[in-house]
Amino acid sequence: MTYRVVLLPGDGIGPDVTAAAVKVLERAITGQGIEIKIESHLLGGCAIDETGTPFPEKTQEAVQTADAVILGAVGGPKWDVGPGHLRPEAGLLALRRLLGVYANIRPVKAFPELIDASPLRKEIAQAVDIVIVRELTGGAYFGKRERGRDEAGARFAYDTMYYSEEEIRRVLQTAFETARLRRKKLTSVDKANVLDSSRLWREIVQEMSAQYPDVTVEHLLVDACAMHLVTHPQVFDVLVTENLFGDILSDESAVLTGSIGMLPSASLGQGIGLYEPIHGSAPDIAGLGIANPLGAILSVALLLRYSLHLEAAALRVEQAVASAVRDGARTKDLARQGENVLTTEQMTERVLSY
Amino acid sequence: MTYRVVLLPGDGIGPDVTAAAVKVLERAITGQGIEIKIESHLLGGCAIDETGTPFPEKTQEAVQTADAVILGAVGGPKWDVGPGHLRPEAGLLALRRLLGVYANIRPVKAFPELIDASPLRKEIAQAVDIVIVRELTGGAYFGKRERGRDEAGARFAYDTMYYSEEEIRRVLQTAFETARLRRKKLTSVDKANVLDSSRLWREIVQEMSAQYPDVTVEHLLVDACAMHLVTHPQVFDVLVTENLFGDILSDESAVLTGSIGMLPSASLGQGIGLYEPIHGSAPDIAGLGIANPLGAILSVALLLRYSLHLEAAALRVEQAVASAVRDGARTKDLARQGENVLTTEQMTERVLSY
Ligand SMILES: CC(C)[C@H](C(=O)O)[C@@H](O)C(=O)O
Numbered sequence: 001m002t003y004r005v006v007l008l009p010g011d012g013i014g015p016d017v018t019a020a021a022v023k024v025l026e027r028a029i030t031g032q033g034i035e036i037k038i039e040s041h042l043l044g045g046c047a048i049d050e051t052g053t054p055f056p057e058k059t060q061e062a063v064q065t066a067d068a069v070i071l072g073a074v075g076g077p078k079w080d081v082g083p084g085h086l087r088p089e090a091g092l093l094a095l096r097r098l099l100g101v102y103a104n105i106r107p108v109k110a111f112p113e114l115i116d117a118s119p120l121r122k123e124i125a126q127a128v129d130i131v132i133v134r135e136l137t138g139g140a141y142f143g144k145r146e147r148g149r150d151e152a153g154a155r156f157a158y159d160t161m162y163y164s165e166e167e168i169r170r171v172l173q174t175a176f177e178t179a180r181l182r183r184k185k186l187t188s189v190d191k192a193n194v195l196d197s198s199r200l201w202r203e204i205v206q207e208m209s210a211q212y213p214d215v216t217v218e219h220l221l222v223d224a225c226a227m228h229l230v231t232h233p234q235v236f237d238v239l240v241t242e243n244l245f246g247d248i249l250s251d252e253s254a255v256l257t258g259s260i261g262m263l264p265s266a267s268l269g270q271g272i273g274l275y276e277p278i279h280g281s282a283p284d285i286a287g288l289g290i291a292n293p294l295g296a297i298l299s300v301a302l303l304l305r306y307s308l309h310l311e312a313a314a315l316r317v318e319q320a321v322a323s324a325v326r327d328g329a330r331t332k333d334l335a336r337q338g339e340n341v342l343t344t345e346q347m348t349e350r351v352l353s354y
Numbered sequence: 355m356t357y358r359v360v361l362l363p364g365d366g367i368g369p370d371v372t373a374a375a376v377k378v379l380e381r382a383i384t385g386q387g388i389e390i391k392i393e394s395h396l397l398g399g400c401a402i403d404e405t406g407t408p409f410p411e412k413t414q415e416a417v418q419t420a421d422a423v424i425l426g427a428v429g430g431p432k433w434d435v436g437p438g439h440l441r442p443e444a445g446l447l448a449l450r451r452l453l454g455v456y457a458n459i460r461p462v463k464a465f466p467e468l469i470d471a472s473p474l475r476k477e478i479a480q481a482v483d484i485v486i487v488r489e490l491t492g493g494a495y496f497g498k499r500e501r502g503r504d505e506a507g508a509r510f511a512y513d514t515m516y517y518s519e520e521e522i523r524r525v526l527q528t529a530f531e532t533a534r535l536r537r538k539k540l541t542s543v544d545k546a547n548v549l550d551s552s553r554l555w556r557e558i559v560q561e562m563s564a565q566y567p568d569v570t571v572e573h574l575l576v577d578a579c580a581m582h583l584v585t586h587p588q589v590f591d592v593l594v595t596e597n598l599f600g601d602i603l604s605d606e607s608a609v610l611t612g613s614i615g616m617l618p619s620a621s622l623g624q625g626i627g628l629y630e631p632i633h634g635s636a637p638d639i640a641g642l643g644i645a646n647p648l649g650a651i652l653s654v655a656l657l658l659r660y661s662l663h664l665e666a667a668a669l670r671v672e673q674a675v676a677s678a679v680r681d682g683a684r685t686k687d688l689a690r691q692g693e694n695v696l697t698t699e700q701m702t703e704r705v706l707s708y
């Protein structure tokens with residue numbers, strides 16, 4: 001069996017961490033009776049620099065025939081000046097849309113040894129163990145938008161949070177099934193006291209919950225959720241929400257554990273999985289070889305799990321990362337004063353040594 | 355000089371805390387050479403029960419000729435079942451819109467004696483001192499929305515985040531002027547890497563900043579902001595953002611200090627100010643006489659400041675609250691195990707005793 005994996009290193013520290021991810025992926029499949037062909041392509045700012053567009057046709061073709069895609073990160077101040085459709089982010093959004101990856105899955109779990117870096121009090125931080133399922137190809141990100149001038153010449157602009165029944169249903173299915181494999185609690189987050197799109201969302205959650213009698217469903221307003229994530233994150237098991245709310249809440253959740261550099265994500269949908277660490281391009285430390293590769297490496301674990309269905313190999317990678325952290329391996333972002341600091345490569349070697 | 359203040363006790367603990375607020379307001383203006391006429395009207399669930407609509411005409415007439423409005427809270431599970439326009443929240447939104455209160459101002463500052471109740475580590479929590487300026491009468495709350503079915507009969511729904519140049523400009527003016535009176539730093543929060551309404555917002559911030567050369571302006575994406583509020587809230591002075599982002603971020607900020615029952619708000623715009631504590635209706639403790647009145651009392655301080663221009667009286671109320679807390683006065687929500695617990699009335703008397 002041969003799988004094709006497309007690598008999109010992207011911008012900033014993207015190339016550093018995806019190089020680490022590839023090493024771990026290659027090691028992880030050794031002896032599994034499968035082969036992996038890895039091809040690198042351009043996405044984001046680097047693609048703009050080389051081809052004039054953030055998501056070149058060659059990349060589009062490559063990802064559509066891949067089994068899985070590993071993405072580093074896109075963006076940086078250098079490209080923040082162009083018009084909207086010529087920014088790195090536009091490439092990322094088009095990639096998500098083209099792959100149809102409507103469910104963005106972000107596990108957020110505290111590493112006991114890193115709890116001191118959390119902004120939360122220890123008792124609260126150590127209980128964090130949430131999987132966020134964010135709708136990724138609908139809502140205000142992809143609805144009709146416009147900028148214009150009214151008759152008097154005054155500017156206006158709008159964006160549309162649009163959802164169809166089918167868009168809501170498919171991501172909820174992923175969420176219900178994720179909850180079923182965990183503590184069986186699903187929190188659906190919306191703004192149903194104001195928004196029509198949220199009222200439809202809530203209605204469909206209610207309808208679908210009949211098919212998942214083993215899953216306890218709770219509805220929470222997005223403003224209340226933003227509070228509860230900080231005050232009692234331990235009540236959350238699986239949290240599902242629409243695209244824009246998910247963008248905000250998943251980033252809020254990401255800092256609760258104090259180690260955002262460790263967090264992976266998987267975007268799933270119609271077949272081809274997209275895997276990326278959530279930490280972003282961090283242009284200030286790009287190319288210095290000091291970025292934390294663990295978010296990218298844990299994204300490889302998700303790739304092994306969801307795209308290659310190699311659960312045992314996925315767990316081995318996750319355990320290797322946990323062991324490295326337990327045994328004191330720290331990149332700059334994780335190290336406390338006086339602690340020994342590893343480079344990206346050294347940290348990768350440590351993970352490979354388990 | 356006689357001022358007309360309309361009181362909208364609303365639902366849940368609303369009547370408890372506004373009764374306290376009125377007592378403090380009456381005391382605060384004693385000897386100031388002004389008179390206040392207070393009239394009570396229905397809004398929210400109680401209005402639905404009595405009149406069939408959350409914002410009855412009589413209330414509409416009363417608030418439009420008032421100098422200021424004090425609101426308790428609206429809503430509760432009892433009214434969560436009706437159609438959208440017959441819910442308590444619809445009354446609140448219509449009230450905001452009718453009064454034209456486009457700028458919602460929420461100061462969030464830690465009380466040193468209450469820091470232990472914060473979910474954040476002490477060093478982080480004690481530095482919180484932010485004023486959030488939330489746009490309150492535009493965006494997805496008031497844009498065109500619809501629920502329908504496509505040709506195949508499948509449901510869809512959408513909401514529109516619409517902003518005109520003028521709507522953005524006037525709330526930014528409030529924000530710039532607020533920053534000018536504080537540490538002179540303004541953080542404007544948007545999602546300009548995706549949304550057209552955010553790109554217009556950012557453009558207007560940039561244009562207006564030329565008129566406020568003494569104010570340092572920073573742009574921050576809403577997802578990054580949701581992180582920074584938890585990891586380093588001390589970098590924020592004045593934060594300004596659109597309606598929906600403001601709903602989420604102001605609630606997130608509200609829990610940082612650990613005492614949401616203490617937080618007031620002022621909604622300002624075209625003349626008539628609307629003052630309300632941010633804690634909500636808390637139906638579970640309604641009528642028990644144990645609600646924390648300090649958020650409502652501090653909202654009275656804002657009323658004295660912004661609607662009556664009695665800065666000295668406003669400061670006296672704020673100092674009385676600070677003194678009561680410093681001297682150990684605690685309602686149930688603030689008390690730690692073993693601490694003496696005051697009722698709503700007792701807490702109000704304590705504040706009045708300074
Ligand atoms: C870069 C940006 C467009 C993107 C988003 O908003 O989806 C990012 O914040 C993310 O969460 O992956």
Ligand SMILES: CC(C)[C@H](C(=O)O)[C@@H](O)C(=O)O
Nearest residue numbers: 193194223429443446447601
């Ligand atoms: C009750 C609700 C409509 C309201 C809002 O979303 O504006 C509330 O959450 C608030 O922040 O005042």
